[in-house]
Amino acid sequence: VQAVFRSNLSHLLELMGSGKESLIFMKKRTKRLTAQWALAAQRLARKLGSAWRDQKQILVHIGFLTEESGDVFSPRVLKGGPLGEMVQWADILATLYVLGHGLRITVSLKELQSNLGVPPGRGNCPLTMPLPFDLIYTDYHGLQQMKQHMGLSFKKYRCRIRVIDTFGTEPAYNHEEYATLHGYRTNWGYWNLNPKQFMTMFPHTPDNSFMGFVSEELNETEKQLIRGGKASNMAVVYGKEASIWKVSGKEKFLGILNKYMEIHGTVYYESQRPPEVPAFVKNHGLLPQPEFQQLLRKAKLFIGFGFPYEGPAPLEAIANGCVFLQSRFSPPHSSLNHEFFRGKPTSREVFSQHPYAENFIGKPHVWTVDYNNSEEFEAAIKAIMRTQVDPYLPYEYTCEGMLERIHAYIQHQDFCAAPGPAPGGARAPQSPFVLAPNATHLEWAQNASVAPGAWPPAHSLRAWLATAGRACTDACLDHGLICEPSFFPFLNSQDAFQKLRVPCDSTESEMNHLYPAFAQPGRECFLQKEPLLFSCAGSSTKYHRLCPCRDFRKGQVALCQDCL
Numbered sequence: 001v002q003a004v005f006r007s008n009l010s011h012l013l014e015l016m017g018s019g020k021e022s023l024i025f026m027k028k029r030t031k032r033l034t035a036q037w038a039l040a041a042q043r044l045a046r047k048l049g050s051a052w053r054d055q056k057q058i059l060v061h062i063g064f065l066t067e068e069s070g071d072v073f074s075p076r077v078l079k080g081g082p083l084g085e086m087v088q089w090a091d092i093l094a095t096l097y098v099l100g101h102g103l104r105i106t107v108s109l110k111e112l113q114s115n116l117g118v119p120p121g122r123g124n125c126p127l128t129m130p131l132p133f134d135l136i137y138t139d140y141h142g143l144q145q146m147k148q149h150m151g152l153s154f155k156k157y158r159c160r161i162r163v164i165d166t167f168g169t170e171p172a173y174n175h176e177e178y179a180t181l182h183g184y185r186t187n188w189g190y191w192n193l194n195p196k197q198f199m200t201m202f203p204h205t206p207d208n209s210f211m212g213f214v215s216e217e218l219n220e221t222e223k224q225l226i227r228g229g230k231a232s233n234m235a236v237v238y239g240k241e242a243s244i245w246k247v248s249g250k251e252k253f254l255g256i257l258n259k260y261m262e263i264h265g266t267v268y269y270e271s272q273r274p275p276e277v278p279a280f281v282k283n284h285g286l287l288p289q290p291e292f293q294q295l296l297r298k299a300k301l302f303i304g305f306g307f308p309y310e311g312p313a314p315l316e317a318i319a320n321g322c323v324f325l326q327s328r329f330s331p332p333h334s335s336l337n338h339e340f341f342r343g344k345p346t347s348r349e350v351f352s353q354h355p356y357a358e359n360f361i362g363k364p365h366v367w368t369v370d371y372n373n374s375e376e377f378e379a380a381i382k383a384i385m386r387t388q389v390d391p392y393l394p395y396e397y398t399c400e401g402m403l404e405r406i407h408a409y410i411q412h413q414d415f416c417a418a419p420g421p422a423p424g425g426a427r428a429p430q431s432p433f434v435l436a437p438n439a440t441h442l443e444w445a446q447n448a449s450v451a452p453g454a455w456p457p458a459h460s461l462r463a464w465l466a467t468a469g470r471a472c473t474d475a476c477l478d479h480g481l482i483c484e485p486s487f488f489p490f491l492n493s494q495d496a497f498q499k500l501r502v503p504c505d506s507t508e509s510e511m512n513h514l515y516p517a518f519a520q521p522g523r524e525c526f527l528q529k530e531p532l533l534f535s536c537a538g539s540s541t542k543y544h545r546l547c548p549c550r551d552f553r554k555g556q557v558a559l560c561q562d563c564l
């Protein structure tokens, strides 16, 4: 069946159910964004033309909202607790619905079981039953529940599952045996899924799929109004919960900011001002989302205190014409040194509160400075007050951008198909590459046959041998490209090393998330034995990694030029 775009979201609002504060928040958001989604659908429909889109039957099981997993978020919706996850789930539901797919939504174990056809009271059902869904979107909590209640079907159908995973899961943590042997075991990881089945909030690592969310878009009239209505001396602090304001050095840097600007906050409080919020701050209390947006439209500056990490609010601020000022982290925060990231299945180092804002947006919209350096901080404030900045929203965070990306995933990603484009699993006998004329990297050979159905299409691939200690994520960025893990199998051969003129004295095949790689001392070349361990993330000074890179669309890093 062909999927047809939908622009009326009232049936979706019914499907979303009711009761919980979290669902109420999500529904309000979906309702408010309806016109925007409809317009985006029209535009995308025009862009895609007559391309066939399969209609899929999709189950969305939001595990963290189930009572069975404790539902710690819902009671905090009106108290300054995290809302980022709810923003994202609301937008995922809208995306799937607008794209025209068949949708079921569950937020309890009972509903999950009845949708999966597990007989009530059967608990752990040992049988495999036909699964009435082509795709299941869930989170780590939901994954656990499915494992417990789907019996053997879980194993059979796990390739249809997509896991919404805010901060991402790196391959080394996902592979059970490897994680256990090498100290990558966490409370979340080792599900042996294809790492692309994990979908993140920001494009953290290309090992996972970037799901994202949307921010409200402004039309030209609204942009014009904002330009006229900005108070150049108004700052809003990022932090709706009082605990975020307990940050060392606050007196000093807020004192400096207060010399130049009027400082506003949206901190939740019960009866009186939270002691963490200084008296000179004008606190509005936690605002409903639309009122928060209005406040951002007037403000010049949105300032972060270091937490929360990687939330939606800075994108909203920038979209509403604010400058986002944030602190640089030196040393970077990671699961090795910071409580918040401890136990999360990633080794990613976070160099500022919002790395996406820093690296994908940057100046003039984003300033990343050392808050302990008063001169640097003060100079930034002065410079920001002098600069005129227009509202900006990266395409990938618009409704059209999100629809486009998820459309491409749904039509092209298939983790149930036999593994790898290369015959024989992890190892390719002959790489379909040639050395580029400038002899620095490999390119797709003109006469090589195109792997049928491979997505992204393999001809977008270029491969480099990285310098020692460089991860493939960074090595590809160095060339203005993005690492593409699905192409590792093409490179995983002696032939690829040979074509790159790497002087291998010996070649071994082992399980290591840094392979394929070359070790200079001993001139050893290493191939990857386990396809699940192909990883863009990860580095060691011992290895020059062999890295598959590809191009990407401007403002849509998840998709290559020919990916649509």
Ligand code: U2F
Binding pocket: 081, 082, 083, 084, 085, 087, 166, 201, 239, 240, 266, 285, 286, 287, 288, 289, 290, 292, 308, 309, 310, 311, 312, 313, 314, 316
């Ligand atoms: C992130 O969660 P948060 O919910 O803390 O992320 P924020 O960036 O603060 O913003 C979430 C939404 O809260 C809204 C705002 C954002 O869309 O419009 N809001 C509001 O409605 N009223 C207000 O007064 C202020 C903001 C992240 F998303 C999570 O994944 C992480 O778990 C968490 C911790 O790092 O950070």
